[in-house]
Amino acid sequence: MKKKKHLRLGTAADYVITYFLLLIVAFVFFFPCLWLILASFSASGSIYAFEGFFPSAYSLASFKKLFTDTAMYDYPRWFTNSLFIAALSCILGTFLTILTAYCMSRFRFKSRRALMKTTLVLGMFPSFMGMTAVYLLMTQFNFINNHWGLILIYTAGAPLGYMVQKGFFDSIPNSIDEAARLDGATNFQVFCRIHMPLSMPIIVYTALTSFTWPWSDYILPKLLLKTKDTWTEAVGLMSLGETEFSRFAAGSIFIAVPIVILYLFLAKYLINGMVTGAVKD
Helix, strand or coil: CHHHHHHHHHHHHHHHHHHHHHHHHHHHHHHHHHHHHHHHCECCCCHHHCECCECCCECCHHHHHHHHCCCCCCHHHHHHHHHHHHHHHHHHHHHHHHHHHHHHHHCCCCCHHHHHHHHHHHHCCCHHHHHHHHHHHHHHCCCCCCHHHHHHHHHHHHHHHCHHHHHHHHCCCHHHHHHHHHCCCCHHHHHHHHHHHHCHHHHHHHHHHHHHHHHHCCHHHHHHCCCHHHCCHHHHHHCCCHHHHHHHHHHHHHHHHHHHHHHHHHHHHHHCCCCCCCCCC
16 A cells, blocks of 8 residues: 555656646746747837836737838738748648658669658758859849749749658558559559548648748848739748837747748647558558
């Protein structure tokens, strides 16, 4: 009895310590978000008017100015530009990444391993190393100050990160493919009717990552977009002055809105559609 009681006390202590540490970590990550939300309601608009960490007075004026005062800072247009670039880059990038991963996983061809090693090596280098070359190429193709130039870059760069998706396709048993081919299915039919429904979790993951990169990117839009009417949210918000900090905070909050909505609509596909139990070898 004493031993059981001692074990129960030890288990309870472990739970208390674990949850206490998790609460501390959660607070560390949540506090900057809370501070940004409170800063967006600052009545003064300037970060210098804060009393310590928090504003001295609160108001909804920052949110009103964000969408109505567009003469100098046209946030609705920047939001629309970002949404257009991110949505198209997400659709095209997801399509190319899934096709690349599927081909690398299911087919065997000459130079396959060499190509995989090359993409792994290229993925080790940070993207900003090629900014000069990218700028020169975009200049030659007249894609400076053009949203389609950004979409082209994001879409072309997306398939380089196909290794996670390839690992998912590798986990799907080959016996599923063989059974479908015995029934007369072509490679395209196997991909569309067998692998696509089973791969919804990784497709959703790819779509989310393909959307968040162009949605929140600052370096490439700053490099290629020169006029205010073509700016994205990230570039536009960084152009705000120090006295417009509350407007900056309000705009930053709206950056998270499309990502949260996208996640809420697609989260069920991350849970459902698992391959486990699809076939017994």
